[in-house]
Amino acid sequence: MTNALIIGGSSGMGLALARTLLxxxxxxxxxxxxxxxxxxARAELQGKISxxxxxIGQEQDVxxxxARMGPVEHVAVTAADATGVYGRTADVATAAARAVVDTKLLGAWLIGKYAAGHVTGSLTYTSGINAYRPNGSNTIVAAANGALASLAYGLAVELAPVRVNVISPGWVDTPIWDQLGMDKQAAFAELAERLPARRIGTPxxxxxxxVSVMRNEFITATVLHVDGGHRLT
Ligand SMILES: NC(=O)c1ccc[n+]([C@@H]2O[C@H](COP(=O)([O-])OP(=O)(O)OC[C@H]3O[C@@H](n4cnc5c(N)ncnc54)[C@H](OP(=O)(O)O)[C@@H]3O)[C@@H](O)[C@H]2O)c1
Incomplete structure (x- = not known):
């Protein structure tokens, strides 16, 4: 593998991926x-990244x-703006719902649109457990995450032989939780007891x-669940 672009690489899972690929x-x-x-992130990685x-909510930015990247072997997308989208549907502001769809789904589509002709190996998106195990307070995020699978299937056909896949994480301890205003350690401990893996995920x-999806040249149009068995709880 030669080069990679990680959209959302300044934090959490994307930053861990940057560290691994470096x-x-x-x-x-x-x-x-x-x-x-x-x-x-650049300082943490000792200046070794660009x-x-x-x-990704802005078409011109994408x-x-x-255009600036030129050819890129692998593109990974972990970006999402999920501010204010957790709660009962009746209580979620429509602007917040639009923002999550604009980034997670339409942003992902924009990436497929503009990556065409630049990406040569794989394009991998990030969805999430709530698409498969909704809990009554994350419906619009679940819908955007679920739609990513169909987007990836469509792009896998369109962009072939470039491979297009989705990673669906379970709960992972990253900075995204800090915006939720909850006791995350208590929530993590409670879930960890019930998960078949008996722990929360790490970035x-x-x-x-x-990395496994990027490397394996026979994986395309696939959702890989990396959730400690959360779908079965
Ligand atoms: N952590 C979990 O438990 C969990 C579980 C299931 C699914 N997920 C999904 O996993 C993905 C990664 O989450 P994470 O936990 O690693 O989150 P994180 O630590 O908050 O990182 C998100 C990254 O995306 C960037 N980003 C956000 N909105 C963006 C936008 N509009 N355009 C470009 N970049 C943007 C952020 O930087 P800026 O804010 O500077 O743009 C940051 O680098 C997300 O799609 C999330 O929905 C997370």
């Missing part, structure tokens, strides 16, 4: 909205990102799944 000797570029988060500011668990 250790494998790849050229890594990360993209995200906040220059500060990108700079912090960074690009881009918001177009510019791929490195998800990074390893991305």
């Amino acid at each position: 250790a494998d000797g790849m050229d890594v570029t990360i993209a995200g909205r906040s220059e500060d988060r990108l700079a912090a 960074t690009v500011r881009a918001d 177009a510019d990102l791929f 490195e668990d998800i990074a390893a799944a991305f």
Whole structure:
């Protein structure tokens, strides 16, 4: 593997993937909205990555990102804006619902649109357990995540032989939880007891799944569940 673009690489799972791919000797570029988060990630990785500011909710940003990248072997997408979308459907602001669809689903589609002709190996998206195990307070995120599977199947046909897949994580301890205003350690402990894996996921668990999908040239149009068995709880 030669080079990779990680959209959402300045935090959480994307940052863990950047660390893993760098250790494998790849050229890594990360993209995200906040220059500060990108700079912090670059500092953490000792300046060994390139960074690009881009918001996947903005078509021009996505177009510019791929025009600037040129050929790229692997694209991984972990970006999502899920601010304010958790709660009963009647209580969720429509603007928040639009934002999650604009980033997780339409943003993913924009990436497929503008990656065409630039990506040569694989394109891998991130959905999530709530698509398969909704809990009554995450319906719009679940819908966007679920639709990513169909998007990936369609793009896998359109962009072939480029492979297009989805990683579906279970609960993983990353900064995304900090915006939820809940006692995450208590929630993690309660779920860990019930999960067949008996623990919450780590960003490195998800990074390893991305790498396996990137490397395996016979995996395409697939949703890989990396959730500790959460779908069975
Ligand atoms: N953590 C979990 O338990 C869990 C479970 C299931 C699924 N997931 C999914 O896994 C993915 C990664 O989550 P994470 O936990 O690693 O989250 P995270 O730590 O919050 O990282 C999200 C990354 O995406 C970037 N981002 C957000 N909105 C963006 C946008 N509009 N354009 C470009 N970049 C954007 C963020 O940077 P900026 O804010 O600077 O843009 C950040 O680098 C998400 O799709 C999430 O829905 C997470």
